[in-house]
Amino acid sequence: MTAVEERTAGDRSGARTPLLRARNLVQEFPVQAAGGVKGGVVHAVSDVSFDIYRGETLGVVGETGSGKSTLARSVIQLPRPKSGVVEFQGTDLMKAGRKELKESRRQMQMVYQDPFGSLNPRWRVSELVEEPLVGHGQGNASSRKRRVEELLDLVGLDPSQYAKRRPFELSGGQCQRVAIARAVALEPALIVADEAVSSLDVLIQAQVLNLFEKLRRELNLSYLFIAHDLAMVKQVSDRVAVMYLGQLAEIGPAEGMYRQPLHPYTSALLDSIPRVDPVTGAAHRPVALPGEPPSPIDPPSGCRFRTRCPRAQLKCAEEAPQLVERLPGHQVACHFPLDVVEADLPPKPAGATLAPPPVPAQPTAPAQPAPQQTL
Numbered sequence: 251m252t253a254v255e256e257r258t259a260g261d262r263s264g265a266r267t268p269l270l271r272a273r274n275l276v277q278e279f280p281v282q283a284a285g286g287v288k289g290g291v292v293h294a295v296s297d298v299s300f301d302i303y304r305g306e307t308l309g310v311v312g313e314t315g316s317g318k319s320t321l322a323r324s325v326i327q328l329p330r331p332k333s334g335v336v337e338f339q340g341t342d343l344m345k346a347g348r349k350e351l352k353e354s355r356r357q358m359q360m361v362y363q364d365p366f367g368s369l370n371p372r373w374r375v376s377e378l379v380e381e382p383l384v385g386h387g388q389g390n391a392s393s394r395k396r397r398v399e400e401l402l403d404l405v406g407l408d409p410s411q412y413a414k415r416r417p418f419e420l421s422g423g424q425c426q427r428v429a430i431a432r433a434v435a436l437e438p439a440l441i442v443a444d445e446a447v448s449s450l451d452v453l454i455q456a457q458v459l460n461l462f463e464k465l466r467r468e469l470n471l472s473y474l475f476i477a478h479d480l481a482m483v484k485q486v487s488d489r490v491a492v493m494y495l496g497q498l499a500e501i502g503p504a505e506g507m508y509r510q511p512l513h514p515y516t517s518a519l520l521d522s523i524p525r526v527d528p529v530t531g532a533a534h535r536p537v538a539l540p541g542e543p544p545s546p547i548d549p550p551s552g553c554r555f556r557t558r559c560p561r562a563q564l565k566c567a568e569e570a571p572q573l574v575e576r577l578p579g580h581q582v583a584c585h586f587p588l589d590v591v592e593a594d595l596p597p598k599p600a601g602a603t604l605a606p607p608p609v610p611a612q613p614t615a616p617a618q619p620a621p622q623q624t625l
């Protein structure tokens with residue numbers, strides 16, 4: 251039985267244990283004071299918990315610097331998080347020794363944003379795809395050659411045309427296909443895709459996303475899929491996690507979250523992208539998110555989003571909200587989520603200055619946006 255067949259058989263037994271279980275993950279980086287910048291600790295990931303199930307894609311979105319990549323690297327223990335739990339296929343990675351970690355990393359592969367940068371420019375495609383097999387002592391030269399051809403076919407590259415080429419003789423999309431062939435060579439269970447299609451043209455993006463989907467079906471893969479592009483994340487994800495300043499603001503089913511965001515931050519993120527209302531068909535004029543995220547060296551007390559939140563109350567400064575399930579499978583970390591109507595919010599005390607005054611909506615696109623994707 252291959253690793254893929256074993257995993258599929260496990261799923262048919264009906265067991266619904268997560269493939270990956272992350273609990274209370276914390277990752278921090280010390281920073282030296284320099285050039286007027288205060289020293290201290292970057293709170294890159296603070297108390298983040300989530301699960302990923304077999305065959306599932308969990309999308310992760312958030313503004314730049316919100317901790318998406320650090321979260322992904324914490325999962326694969328590069329570097330090991332400061333604290334928390336990462337259980338992968340039942341192995342506690344935080345306590346795993348080198349051998350266990352090597353085996354787990356075989357089962358968890360990364361695909362990075364820069365397809366050229368992730369490939370050794372001097373190697374031929376066949377050598378690049380063979381490398382993980384050699385590294386893990388798989389097969390002999392002739393069986394590996396067959397496997398490399400199989401993998402190239404799988405990612406849509408004709409071995410007779412591409413096996414002998416070097417990365418500079420390939421397009422960005424072809425390089426990313428090679429990177430994906432390397433990633434799936436050892437039959438992993440989880441692919442961590444960190445902005446894996448962001449640098450590609452829109453058409454090539456769609457092709458690589460289709461490839462990810464095909465591999466998910468054929469290899470029973472799970473994905474942790476990180477991207478800036480909310481529309482793309484919705485398209486590929488079963489569930490979506492929204493990060494703000496190192497924390498999870500909201501996590502839930504992709505469809506439900508885009509239809510009914512519960513966190514004011516998610517709502518603001520969605521408002522900032524051009525789209526068409528699925529019900530009325532009306533074009534939505536994107537509204538820029540007000541303000542800048544605060545420094546992760548000195549995050550606000552209580553709810554980290556409160557300094558930009560139009561619904562912030564005193565409680566938001568005093569108490570950090572916990573993730574609470576408010577709809578089936580849909581959790582939000584907010585004292586006053588959007589399913590609580592405005593009229594039911596406590597009155598703001600006079601002179602409260604928790605949040606900046608509401609910023610008038612500033613369209614960031616022309617008044618007549620071009621046809622947009624439907625969210």
Ligand SMILES: Nc1ncnc2c1ncn2[C@@H]1O[C@H](COP(=O)(O)OP(=O)(O)OP(=O)(O)O)[C@@H](O)[C@H]1O
Pocket residue numbers: 279280281292293294312313314315316317318319320321546
């Ligand atoms: N090695 C490091 N040393 C110091 N600070 C770091 C390090 N890696 C990340 N950071 C900081 O941690 C925070 C989170 O960074 P991270 O790259 O995880 O965010 P991100 O959401 O992936 O951003 P982007 O979308 O721009 O890739 C940022 O403030 C970043 O500057």
